[in-house]
Structures are given as structure tokens and as C-alpha cells.
Amino acid sequence: MVTTDTTRVTNGSNGTAADPGYAERKNRGRLQEIAAGKWFPPVVDHQLEREEPVLTVNNFCLWYGNAQALFDVSMKVPKSKVTALIGPSGCGKSTLLRSVNRLNDLVDSVRISGEMNLYEDSIYAKGVDVIELRKRMGMVAQKPNPFPMSIYENVIYPLRIDGVRDRRILDEVCETSLRGAALWDEAKDRLHQSALGLSGGQQQRLCVARAIASEPEMLLMDEPCSALDPIATGKIEDLIDQLRGEYTILIVTHNMQQAARVSDYTAFMYLGQLVEYGATASLFKKPQLKETEDYISGRFG
Amino acid sequence: MASLGQPMVWLAGGMLALCSVMIIALILLVVVRGMATFWPGAITSYHTVNGQVITGEVTRSSTYEPRPELIDTLPQDAQERARQLLAANDGLAERVLVRTGNYELDNSHFTWVSNYTIERMEKPEWFVVMERLTWGRFYGVPTAFYVDGELVADTPADVWREFERHHGDIRKRWQQRRILESKDIGKINHQQERARLELRGAEIAAQQARIDYGVRSEQFNQAQRTLEQQQQRFAQGEAEFERRYADIREEIVALNQENDRYQIRLMTVNGQEKSMGMAEVVRAYPANQLSLLGRMGVYLDRWQEFLLGDPREANSEGGVFPAIFGTVVMTLIMVVFVVPFGVLAALYLREYAKAGPLVSVIRIAVNNLAGVPSIVYGVFGLGFFCYLVGGSIDQLFFSEKLPNPTFGTGGILWASLTLALLTLPVVIVATEEALAAVPGSMREGSYASGASKWQTIQRIVLPRAMPGIMTGMILAMARGAGEVAPLMLVGAVKLAPELPIDSIAPFVHLERSFMHLGFHIYDLGFQSQNSEAAIPMVFTTTLLLILIITLLNVGAIWLRNRLRRKFVVSAV
Ligand SMILES: Nc1ncnc2c1ncn2[C@@H]1O[C@H](COP(=O)(O)OP(=O)(O)OP(=O)(O)O)[C@@H](O)[C@H]1O
Numbered sequence: 089m090v091t092t093d094t095t096r097v098t099n100g101s102n103g104t105a106a107d108p109g110y111a112e113r114k115n116r117g118r119l120q121e122i123a124a125g126k127w128f129p130p131v132v133d134h135q136l137e138r139e140e141p142v143l144t145v146n147n148f149c150l151w152y153g154n155a156q157a158l159f160d161v162s163m164k165v166p167k168s169k170v171t172a173l174i175g176p177s178g179c180g181k182s183t184l185l186r187s188v189n190r191l192n193d194l195v196d197s198v199r200i201s202g203e204m205n206l207y208e209d210s211i212y213a214k215g216v217d218v219i220e221l222r223k224r225m226g227m228v229a230q231k232p233n234p235f236p237m238s239i240y241e242n243v244i245y246p247l248r249i250d251g252v253r254d255r256r257i258l259d260e261v262c263e264t265s266l267r268g269a270a271l272w273d274e275a276k277d278r279l280h281q282s283a284l285g286l287s288g289g290q291q292q293r294l295c296v297a298r299a300i301a302s303e304p305e306m307l308l309m310d311e312p313c314s315a316l317d318p319i320a321t322g323k324i325e326d327l328i329d330q331l332r333g334e335y336t337i338l339i340v341t342h343n344m345q346q347a348a349r350v351s352d353y354t355a356f357m358y359l360g361q362l363v364e365y366g367a368t369a370s371l372f373k374k375p376q377l378k379e380t381e382d383y384i385s386g387r388f389g
Numbered sequence: 390m391a392s393l394g395q396p397m398v399w400l401a402g403g404m405l406a407l408c409s410v411m412i413i414a415l416i417l418l419v420v421v422r423g424m425a426t427f428w429p430g431a432i433t434s435y436h437t438v439n440g441q442v443i444t445g446e447v448t449r450s451s452t453y454e455p456r457p458e459l460i461d462t463l464p465q466d467a468q469e470r471a472r473q474l475l476a477a478n479d480g481l482a483e484r485v486l487v488r489t490g491n492y493e494l495d496n497s498h499f500t501w502v503s504n505y506t507i508e509r510m511e512k513p514e515w516f517v518v519m520e521r522l523t524w525g526r527f528y529g530v531p532t533a534f535y536v537d538g539e540l541v542a543d544t545p546a547d548v549w550r551e552f553e554r555h556h557g558d559i560r561k562r563w564q565q566r567r568i569l570e571s572k573d574i575g576k577i578n579h580q581q582e583r584a585r586l587e588l589r590g591a592e593i594a595a596q597q598a599r600i601d602y603g604v605r606s607e608q609f610n611q612a613q614r615t616l617e618q619q620q621q622r623f624a625q626g627e628a629e630f631e632r633r634y635a636d637i638r639e640e641i642v643a644l645n646q647e648n649d650r651y652q653i654r655l656m657t658v659n660g661q662e663k664s665m666g667m668a669e670v671v672r673a674y675p676a677n678q679l680s681l682l683g684r685m686g687v688y689l690d691r692w693q694e695f696l697l698g699d700p701r702e703a704n705s706e707g708g709v710f711p712a713i714f715g716t717v718v719m720t721l722i723m724v725v726f727v728v729p730f731g732v733l734a735a736l737y738l739r740e741y742a743k744a745g746p747l748v749s750v751i752r753i754a755v756n757n758l759a760g761v762p763s764i765v766y767g768v769f770g771l772g773f774f775c776y777l778v779g780g781s782i783d784q785l786f787f788s789e790k791l792p793n794p795t796f797g798t799g800g801i802l803w804a805s806l807t808l809a810l811l812t813l814p815v816v817i818v819a820t821e822e823a824l825a826a827v828p829g830s831m832r833e834g835s836y837a838s839g840a841s842k843w844q845t846i847q848r849i850v851l852p853r854a855m856p857g858i859m860t861g862m863i864l865a866m867a868r869g870a871g872e873v874a875p876l877m878l879v880g881a882v883k884l885a886p887e888l889p890i891d892s893i894a895p896f897v898h899l900e901r902s903f904m905h906l907g908f909h910i911y912d913l914g915f916q917s918q919n920s921e922a923a924i925p926m927v928f929t930t931t932l933l934l935i936l937i938i939t940l941l942n943v944g945a946i947w948l949r950n951r952l953r954r955k956f957v958v959s960a961v
């Protein structure tokens with residue numbers, strides 16, 4: 089267990105009574121310090137030590153051009169568990185998620201330091217086959233992004249690009265993936281119609297089906313429900329619940345209730361730093377940092 | 390703000406209205422005049438104060454101011470009346486242009502008739518309009534019909550009945566003859582030419598062998614033997630061709646003889662008589678006896694000939710089928726070249742090239758290419774494609790035909806390539822925009838699924854960008870199909886004897902020169918001898934060109950909409 093000084097840091101130069109925002113800032117303490125550019129080691133629940141990690145992040149930093157977006161993030165994502173990333177907008181949740189399958193390579197200005205490992209395999213080492221790496225992970229984006237082709241072709245896309253031709257295998261994967269994504273009943277009669285004709289929620293579940301089609305070792309989800317109504321959201325949450333145990337899931341969400349409902353572990357990020365990371369139950373009930381409590385209870389942000 | 394904004398709205402709106410009015414007026418003019426060309430008018434006889442009778446179809450009228458000397462040439466009593474008429478109209482007179490035909494008799498196709506010279510007008514009952522293969526139209530009263538030199542009818546009504554009875558069969562025989570002449574004899578000529586070229590090839594090979602290996606060498610003997618065999622075969626072939634040729638000639642003579650049995654005799658308005666063979670007559674009708682339905686029949690018949698027939702009378706009459714065919718084939722070949730080239734170039738620019746000054750320069754250069762005057766492309770096409778590339782191809786593959794060029798001169802392939810070059814910037818720019826418009830989230834989805842760059846482009850980006858690429862293609866087609874200036878340098882001709890696609894192997898002859906509607910319009914408007922008769926045809930041909938380009942575009946747009954429905958429509 090990483091022990092940290094949990095008393096609020098007061099900075100002499102800022103803490104004068106003449107400063108009008110003093111009381112408020114004093115109240116937030118650590119977050120204020122982070123905003124001022126100070127780095128704190130994250131508070132990590134020792135329960136995590138007992139889990140087998142799928143993904144290990146070590147001192148990971150990331151820059152967009154000259155602007156740093158991630159500051160020395162270190163965390164372990166446990167196997168067959170759902171891990172939620174929470175934090176205010178712009179704190180780097182998507183950036184971290186996209187770093188895991190190296191989607192950030194598509195942005196020209198990105199630079200990184202530190203390392204990430206999927207099991208034993210380094211993600212950022214020289215000479216890594218990025219395509220092979222991405223095939224080991226599935227991703228669901230914030231906005232549904234079905235491809236301009238039939239539902240069937242959308243689901244088996246990862247197999248198609250692998251050159252799988254066998255009709256039997258393709259049909260089978262299509263059905264199991266769609267069932268896995270709770271879309272089979274709605275889509276089975278229109279498999280060969282355009283995926284763009286599906287509703288938004290159906291499209292998102294289609295993207296989930298696509299993400300699990302190649303049976304990845306890890307599932308990355310970036311606010312999968314942000315564009316959906318409560319019913320569709322409920323379906324996706326049920327889905328995550330079903331996938332739990334089978335897949336390792338890393339999910340970004342803005343919805344505290346959702347994080348509390350679906351995740352086993354939760355990581356709270358702020359301005360590119362990992363602040364607190366622990367079992368969801370304890371983190372939501374009794375966080376170790378007051379800052380986390382404030383954020384969760386909505387007193388902040 | 391409002392006080393400033395209001396006038397700007399009016400100005401902008403007014404400009405738009407002005408543009409629309411001009412475009413609509415232009416199209417209306419072309420449509421109205423183009424549609425009117427083939428309508429068979431009535432025949433009017435004008436009896437003038439000079440004692441002349443002018444008979445024909447009125448084609449147009451105008452107002453002018455006659456010089457006083459003109460009035461002085463009239464007979465005494467007519468002068469007075471003419472002056473009164475002019476005075477009542479501020480010195481202006483009306484005149485009509487009458488198509489009088491009968492060019493071989495009185496050396497003109499048209500005559501102006503001024504209103505002050507007209508004594509009386511009438512619509513003669515039995516005047517017949519004859520459209521002929523040569524010499525233009527003939528206007529006259531049918532007076533006699535001969536079969537085998539014997540008179541079988543001598544009143545207009547009887548003669549006309551006889552004419553109608555025989556004319557169809559005669560034209561059929563004439564068409565049969567045409568097919569024999571063009572298709573069958575053409576085929577023999579082609580085979581003969583091929584045999585000649587084989588012989589010539591053997592000769593060249595023998596010569597080459599002598600130069601390379603010497604007279605005593607085995608190679609030379611070999612070549613010499615082949616040459617002798619070729620000569621023998623050629624001589625045999627020649628005899629065979631002669632025989633087939635004679636057969637066809639015989640058939641033609643028989644058809645001609647049968648047709649020559651029938652003669653019709655007509656009397657012009659001036660009392661001159663003229664006999665003619667009926668194979669010469671394309672179409673004839675008694676203009677003043679036609680019912681509306683009859684006129685409609687003539688009208689549609691003329692349209693049919695126009696769309697499906699070959700041109701005659703130096704292109705000012707007959708059909709434009711070869712030009713339609715040439716225009717469409719050339720445009721399609723152009724599309725086949727320009728789309729892959731443009732799409733690949735745009736793909737590289739947008740997807741692979743690293744953004745930088747070089748890419749920007751290239752992009753600017755491509756955009757500027759769109760502004761280069763089209764005739765420059767014509768010159769480039771002539772110099773590069775025809776002379777350089779075509780010349781080299783001739784050297785390599787068609788040396789036995791030299792010095793006659795095969796590919797080393799204008800032809801439909803070079804014209805298509807030149808226009809492909811001309812329209813390349815359009816396709817590149819449109820494709821680049823389409824590629825840029827593919828949502829990044831789709832690409833990311835593909836990459837996240839483990840696709841490589843090319844797989845992403847091929848499976849996601851290109852299908853999604855397809856409607857935009859089609860838009861580029863449509864624009865390129867619209868631009869290319871209407872382009873004329875460069876074509877004059879690289880292969881469009883006034884009259885092409887053969888179509889670029891026909892039934893003689895190898896069926897597609899990309900080296901052939903071709904006819905093009907745009908060039909046809911230019912030719913009609915500026916190079917025609919009988920320019921008065923050509924003017925209405927200019928409008929009709931223009932109408933047709935507009936229709937064809939519209940049709941090509943509608944086809945492409947239809948295709949694009951289908952693709953768009955498939956790829957772009959989304960519920961979200
Ligand atoms: N492509 C990019 N180029 C430059 N800066 C970027 C880029 N993408 C993100 N950023 C910056 O990196 C920081 C983190 O962004 P990120 O998208 O990871 O935030 P987030 O936590 O996902 O926020 P949200 O909850 O709103 O999605 C932000 O300050 C953002 O402006």
C-alpha cells in the first residue's frame with residue numbers, strides 16, 4: 089500500500105487571507121496543488137495488489153506537442169474485472185485509454201515516455217507490431233462508429249481483415265458476438281442490411297459486438313453510453329455485467345452511478361494525474377482522499 | 390445595420406435572379422429552336438409585282454429598311470403602292486426568307502421576299518417537298534410517273550399514289566446496297582489490307598535478315614522462304630478477294646437496275662421539268678395536304694433519321710449518329726482513365742503524403758491545372774500523345790504500315806487521354822474533399838479493430854468517400870463531354886467513315902478518328918456551305934448535346950445516390 093500524506097497541503101505564498109479565493113482553494117488542497125503543477129503519487133488501495141494484472145502502466149507521460157496531457161501515470165488493470173476511469177472533463181481519461189491500444193499514434197504531435205505492458209509484452213517497445221497488438225484489444229468509442237457496410241460485415245470486420253474466409257466460422261462469430269452484445273434478437277432478421285440504419289443504441293451495441301468478435305484480451309470503452317438514452321444505457325450496462333469475468337474491461341465514464349454500478353475498481357484522475365485508485369465499493373463509500381469524495385458527491389466539477 | 394443589410398439582400402437576390410433568367414433564356418432558346426427544326430411547314434407561293442413566282446417554305450422573317458433605289462426597279466404602278474406601304478411603316482418593310490430549294494436549277498436554296506413586292510399569296514395544293522441525298526430539297530408538282538420508261542400516271546394525285554407505292558421498296562433496296570458497299574466491301578478491304586501488311590512484314594523481315602546476317606546466311610534463306618510463301622498466299626488471296634468483290638458488285642448492279650426502272654417527273658414553279666430516280670429521295674411529302682397527324686409523322690421520322698442516321702450533304706442534313714456515338718464513347722473512355730488516376734493521386738496526397746510545403750505546392754499546382762486553357766491541352770495531346778507516344782507505338786508495332794500513321798495521329802484514344810488530363814484536377818480536388826470528409830471516428834474504429842492503413846482505406850475510407858468521388862466524376866464528365874477546342878487537334882473530324890467500335894475484329898479501334906457533337910456544331914455553324922439550312926440544325930444539335938450530357942450526368946447522379954443511401958445515411 090502506498091501511503092501518502094492525506095493532510096491538506098497549505099502553501100504559504102497562496103494562503104494569505106487577503107486572497108479572495110483562499111478559503112475555497114484551501115478546502116480543495118491537493119487538486120489545487122496539482123493545478124499549480126505539483127505532482128503527487130496516487131493513493132492506491134492495497135486490495136489491488138492481490139489481483140493479477142493484465143495491463144501494467146509505469147510512469148507513463150504523454151504530450152500533445154508541448155502540452156503535457158498525462159503525468160507519470162502508474163496503475164495496474166486487474167484481469168477479468170471492470171475498471172472505471174472517472175474524472176472531470178479534459179483530465180486525460182480518453183488519452184490514457186487511447187494510449188493502451190496506441191491509437192494515439194494517429195496523432196502526429198504525440199510524444200510519450202514511460203512504459204505499458206500487456207501481460208509481459210511491452211506495448212511501446214521498439215519494433216512492436218502495432219497491428220497485432222491492437223488485435224488483442226477491442227475498443228468501443230464514445231460515439232457509435234459503425235462502418236458503412238452491413239451489420240454482418242461490421243461484426244466480422246476484425247476477422248475479415250485477418251483474411252478469414254470460412255463462411256461457417258464467420259456466421260458463428262457473428263451470432264455469438266451479437267448475442268454477447270445483446271443485439272442478436274433485434275438484428276438477426278436484418279443482418280445484411282446497412283448498419284447505418286440501426287438506432288444509436290443499437291449501433292453502440294453493434295460496436296461492442298465488433299469489439300468482442302475477435303475475442304480480445306482486453307476491452308476498452310470510452311464513455312460508451314454518453315450518446316444513449318436510459319434504456320439503451322441500461323442495456324449496455326447489463327452487457328458489461330455479463331461480460332464481467334470473461335473480459336478485462338477498462339471503461340471511461342462521467343456517470344458516477346454508472347461507475348458505482350458496473351465497475352469493480354475505480355480510478356479517479358485529475359489534470360493528467362492519477363489521484364486515487366481502489367475497489368469501487370470502498371472508494372465510493374469511504375474514499376481515502378477528501379478530494380475524491382468531493383468529486384464523487386458532486387461537490388466539485 | 391438593417392439599413393445596410395436590406396439593399397445587400399436585394400442586390401444578391403437580384404444577381405441570382407439575373408443569372409437564372411439568363412440560363413433559362415438560353416436553354417429556352419435552344420429548346421424552342423431546336424425542337425422547331427424538323428417541323429414540316431406549309432408551302433407558300435408568292436406572286437410578285439415583277440411577275441415572278443417564288444414557292445417554298447417560309448423559314449424566318451425580319452424587318453429592314455429598303456434603299457429607295459430598290460423601289461425604283463419596280464414597275465410603275467407598284468412603285469406608288471410600295472412607297473405608300475413603306476411610309477405607313479416609318480420606311481420599314483417586312484421580308485420573309487423562303488426556302489425554294491431546287492439548287493441545281495436556280496443556284497440558290499433560299500430567296501428573300503419583301504412585303505411591298507408581293508401581289509398575292511397562295512398555298513398551292515400539289516406542291517411536294519422532296520428531301521434528296523444530294524442538292525438539298527426539291528419543290529415541285531408531280532406530273533408523271535414512269536416504270537421501265539412507260540408512263541403509268543400523269544395527274545399529280547395518281548403520280549403521288551404511284552410514288553408512295555414504290556418508294557418504300559426502293560429505299561430498302563438502296564439501303565441494302567449501302568450495306569453491301571460499306572460493310573461487305575469494307576470487310577474485304579480490311580482483309581485485303583491485312584494480307585498486304587503481312588506480305589510487307591515478311592518483306593521487311595527478309596530485308597532485315599539480309600542486313601543483319603548477309604545473303605548467304607541461314608536466317609536470310611529462312612526469311613526469303615517465308616516471304617515467297619507469303620507472296621504465294623497473297624496472290625491466292627487476291628484472286629479470292631477479286632471474286633468476292635465481283636459478286637458483291639454484281640449484286641449492287643442488280644439492285645441499282647431494279648431501282649432505275651422507276652422515275653418520277655416534277656414541274657417546278659417556273660415550269661421547268663425534272664425527272665429523278667427515286668433512290669435519291671430520302672423523304673417526300675405533299676406539304677399542303679398533310680393533316681396534323683401527317684405532319685407529326687414527318688416530324689418524328691426526321692427526328693429518327695437525325696438520331697440514328699448518318700450525315701449527308703456535308704453534315705447539314707441527315708443524322709448525327711456517328712457524332713453521338715463518338716461523344717459518348719470518348720466520354721466513357723475518358724472517365725475510365727481519369728477516375729482511377731485522379732483517385733490514386735488524391736489518395737496519396739491525402740492519406741500518405743506527410744503534410745508539408747511540397748504537398749502544398751503540388752496541391753496548388755493541381756488546382757492551377759484546372760485553369761489552363763483547354764487548347765493548351767490540345768497542343769500537348771497532339772505533341773505528346775499523338776506524335777511522341779503514338780509515333781513510338783507505330784515504330785514498334787505497326788512498322789509495316791509506315792509512313793501511314795496508325796496511332797501516330799489523332800484518334801479517339803488520344804482525345805480521351807487529353808480530356809482525361811484536362812479533367813484530372815476536378816477529380817483530384819473532389820476526391821480529396823471526399824476523403825477529408827470521412828469521419829475520423831470510422832478510421833479509428835477500423836484501426837482499433839486491428840486493420841492496417843491500406844485495409845482501412847480500402848474497406849472503410851474509399852467506400853465511404855465513393856459518393857464524393859462520383860461527384861468528381863460527374864463534374865469531370867460534364868466538363869469533358871462539352872469540350873471541343875482540344876479535340877480538333879487530337880482526333881475529332883468532320884466526317885469519320887468508320888465508328889470506333891464495329892463488327893470487324895478487333896472490334897474496338899481506339900486509333901480511329903471520330904465525330905463529336907461539339908465539333909459537329911462548330912462545323913455546322915461555321916463551315917457549312919448552305920449556312921441558312923444549317924442554322925436550325927445548329928440549334929437541334931446543341932439541344933441534343935445538352936441532352937446527352939444531361940443524360941450522362943443523370944445516370945452518374947443516380948448511381949451516386951444509390952451509393953450514398955448505402956454508405957452515408959445514418960440514424961444518429
Ligand atoms: N488530439 C489532440 N491534440 C492536442 N491536444 C489534445 C488532443 N486530444 C486531447 N487533447 C488534450 O489533452 C487533454 C486530455 O484530453 P482527453 O480527451 O483525454 O480528456 P478526457 O478526460 O477524455 O475528457 P472528456 O471527459 O471530456 O472526454 C485535454 O486538455 C485535451 O485538450
Ligand SMILES: [Mg+2]
Binds near residue numbers: 181182183310
Ligand atoms: Mg474523453
